[in-house]
Amino acid sequence: MTEKIGVLGKKSAQRTQRSGVERVVNAPLPTVYGEFRAIGYLDHDRGDEQVALVYGEIGTQDVLTRLHSECLTGDAFGSQHCECGDQLASALRAVVAEGRGIVVYLRGHEGRGIGLLAKLRAMALQAEGLDTVEANLALGLPVDARDYGVAAEILHDLGVNSVRLMSNNPRKREALLEHGIKVAEQVPLLIPPCENNITYLRTKRERLDHHLPHLDAVAHLS
Secondary structure (H helix, E strand, O other): OHHHHHHHHHHHHHHHOOOOEEEEEEEEEEOOOOEEEEEEEEEOOOOOEEEEEEEOOOOOOOEEEEEEEOOHHHHHOOOOOOOHHHHHHHHHHHHHHHOOEEEEEEOOOHHHHOOHHHHHHHHHHHHOOOOHHHHHHHOOOOOOOOOOHHHHHHHHHOOOOEEEEEOOOHHHHHHHHHOOOEEEEEEOOOOOOOOOOHHHHHHHHHHHOOOOHHHHHHOOOO
């Protein structure tokens, strides 16, 4: 009898197992940039908790949108190894200035999807002279393991059909198009480089096809 209950329990669990993205909570979030709504989601496929910061009445068309990959070192610690923290702040300011918009903060994207500790290992290799692509490959890891399907699901849930995408990365545009989100415009999000991140940014342009035309004006940086 016990065995039968166990089997039935397993079958019941299989029937109730969920997939995809589920909206869990909608809470007001006052920030230094403005009053946002933090809409929290659970990605049942990966187990990640995700959040979309929504400003104003966004509507459905041509919504100014940022898909921001989680970056603890840049977003929280102000690292100058990358431009992530400045991009996040600029995106939040931009949607407030626009009067409506979304910043989807994508957890599980740390280090272009390789995780925090692996990213730190890659940064250590970069300090020894490898570029960001070479460092990932030296660790036996993919150059970019991010998946934007969850971002598209969140946008669909929010009723968004088309976006003005704040990004320099053509892969984000391609991913949204593949998942049924129209990209009406790709809006550059260019942050002035510094000595500590210029090599990283040049690698993103030369090896990862990021559109960073402003780097031509800073040839003096090493």
